Amino acid sequence: MSEKISIICTYRGNRFHNTDTGFIIGNFTGPDGEKVAGLGVMSNPNQGCDYELTGTWHDDPQWGKQFKFSRFMTIQPIDEVGIFKYIVRTCKFVGVAAGNAILAKHGTDTLEIMKRDPETLALIPGITLDRANEISRTLLQNEAVERVTVELESLLDVKGMHKNTPQKLIQIYKHNAAEKIRENPYVLTEISGLGFHIADRVALKNKYPIGHINRKTAAAVHVLKEKTKDGDIWIVRAELIDGMQSLIQVKGLLDGIDALIDEGVFVEHLCDLTGLTYVAIRSHHENETYIAEKIIKLMRA
Numbered sequence: 001m002s003e004k005i006s007i008i009c010t011y012r013g014n015r016f017h018n019t020d021t022g023f024i025i026g027n028f029t030g031p032d033g034e035k036v037a038g039l040g041v042m043s044n045p046n047q048g049c050d051y052e053l054t055g056t057w058h059d060d061p062q063w064g065k066q067f068k069f070s071r072f073m074t075i076q077p078i079d080e081v082g083i084f085k086y087i088v089r090t091c092k093f094v095g096v097a098a099g100n101a102i103l104a105k106h107g108t109d110t111l112e113i114m115k116r117d118p119e120t121l122a123l124i125p126g127i128t129l130d131r132a133n134e135i136s137r138t139l140l141q142n143e144a145v146e147r148v149t150v151e152l153e154s155l156l157d158v159k160g161m162h163k164n165t166p167q168k169l170i171q172i173y174k175h176n177a178a179e180k181i182r183e184n185p186y187v188l189t190e191i192s193g194l195g196f197h198i199a200d201r202v203a204l205k206n207k208y209p210i211g212h213i214n215r216k217t218a219a220a221v222h223v224l225k226e227k228t229k230d231g232d233i234w235i236v237r238a239e240l241i242d243g244m245q246s247l248i249q250v251k252g253l254l255d256g257i258d259a260l261i262d263e264g265v266f267v268e269h270l271c272d273l274t275g276l277t278y279v280a281i282r283s284h285h286e287n288e289t290y291i292a293e294k295i296i297k298l299m300r301a
Contacts, residue, residue, distance in 0.1 A: 006054045007067065008075060009036050011045045022167035028053075028067075040069035041167045043145055046089050050075035050082075070163065071153050073146055076111065083110050091138060093131045098124060115139045144175035151178035158201035162193055182206065186218035196222035196247070210248070216256025219244045221265070224281055233284040237268065237277045 009028040015037070016025040022043055028036040028051075038053055045051070055069030077083045080103050087110065088099045101124050106113045113120055118132035127135075152166040155178060168191055169177040180187060185208055188199040196218055202208075203215060223243035227235045235243075237257065244253045257279060260266040267282045 004054055004056055004070070006052050007036070008050060008052050009038070010050050011047055013047055014045075021164040022171075023164060037063065037066045038069055039066055040072065041164050042069075042072055043149070043167065043170065044142070045072075046086075048085060048089050050077075071150060073150070074142065078108065080107060080110075083108065087111070087114065090142070091135045093127060093135060098126050101125060102127075111139070115143070141175070145170060148175050148178045152181065155181050155206055156202055158198065158205055160198045160201070165191065165194065184214045186214050189218060189221070200248075211250045211252065213255060213259055215248060216244070216250070216253055217260050217265075219247045219253075220256045220260055221281070223247065224266075224279065228281070228284060233280045233288055234269070234278040235280070237279050240279055 007030065009030045012027040012029060014024050014026050017023075022041045024038070024040065024042050024045065026038040026042065026045065028038045030036055040053070040055060042051075052073045052075055053067060053069035054071040055067055058066050058068055060066050077086045084099050084103050087094050087102065088096060091114070094102070102110055102114070102121070105124065106120075114132075114135055116136070118129065118136045121127055121132040121135065122129040148170060149166055152169060156165055165188070166177070169181070173180045181202065185203040185206065186196070186199045188194045188202060189196055199218065200215070204210070208215070220240065223240055224235060226243075227233075227240075240257065241253050244256065257266065261268060261279075264282055266279055267285050269278045269280075270276075271278060
């Protein structure tokens with residue numbers, strides 16, 4: 001496997017863009033003007049802006065040399081020429097005239113003013129306070145998304161993790177995505193294609209408490225969902241606990257089941273014939289009941 005490196009290049013546009021996942025095949029140019037084909041997940045790239053891409057080089061038999069990146073960071077311009085180009089390309093309401101006026105007034109402090117002092121920005125002709133606030137939100141959001149992307153890359157660095165997971169999490173949880181994963185890594189099981197085992201790897205990697213109630217509830221849901229693959233939505237509670245124990249080997253597993261019952265996620269039923277308590281996922285039980293009622297009505301028609 002090639003060693004990851006970082007390169008700085010300028011974004012020129014896309015050859016391909018999947019709007020659902022954020023995956024792009026982008027056209028970039030390096031510092032010496034050489035063309036770079038960049039493949040990776042990138043949120044809202046701005047044409048003409050400079051980015052630091054972290055990834056590896058690959059030789060594709062059909063498309064040639066490509067840089068597959070797993071992380072990107074905007075290179076914030078530090079001189080007035082760079083700042084001018086950045087704000088004109090990035091910020092709504094900032095055209096050439098407004099950009100020149102802002103730079104003439106604030107110089108190299110422009111970006112900080114635009115991000116954190118919309119009242120001062122609103123003193124520029126053509127920039128109302130409402131517009132200044134929207135510009136501030138846009139720049140701060142870009143900053144937050146890049147920061148959380150870096151955090152997620154570290155948190156989610158486990159075997160089997162899908163490359164577009166950070167982008168999906170950001171779409172759902174916005175700039176709180178990394179905090180959400182730290183609070184409960186098992187929300188990953190709600191993302192298509194990710195299951196308990198990958199979520200548990202993330203939890204253990206980041207030293208999440210092995211006996212946490214969220215781990216127990218996630219294990220219970222996993223065992224029951226696996227059971228339904230056999231066509232039976234109900235499982236004896238003792239068997240459910242055994243399945244959870246083989247999965248996570250911690251004490252107090254019944255707490256996880258009880259929590260899910262209290263939340264309405266699980267239902268339980270005491271069978272008079274066997275004297276055993278059975279557990280099912282509520283939505284599965286309700287679907288099964290609905291279908292059974294429809295069949296009975298058809299048979300009686």
